[in-house]
Amino acid sequence: MTDANKPQAQPDHSNTEKDPSNWTTGDEAMTGAQKSYLQTLCEEANESFDPNLTKAQASERIDQLQTIANRGE
Template identity: 50%
Template sequence: MTDQDPRKETDDWKTGEEPATGPQLSYLETLAREAGEEVPEGLSKAEASRLIDEFQRRSPRTD
């Protein structure tokens, strides 16, 4: 991330410890399936975001 990047680190999110949202989980399931991974249960918003980033890097759809 650069100084001009408006995204906050997930550790700095005020709502990061809240449960992952439905859209996050849905997208995460799609990416996990493509990556041959499973989505752990009980993810927070921040954890889901980090996994989305990780799975996106390995997904053929984002090449």
């Protein structure tokens, strides 16, 4: 693997994983991708789906449900 193809470590000040509460668009409606994935996770975790979540709320709910549904990291 050449140096150009090696994954780069993110600096400590990177914002690639910004807290959803700090998103500038966090109060907008969730995206179509979030909605679809959240519906799937809700079904797998036997949890109710709320179609009115914001982007930030949907992101946090996805994180919660990934744990319940044994998905993610």
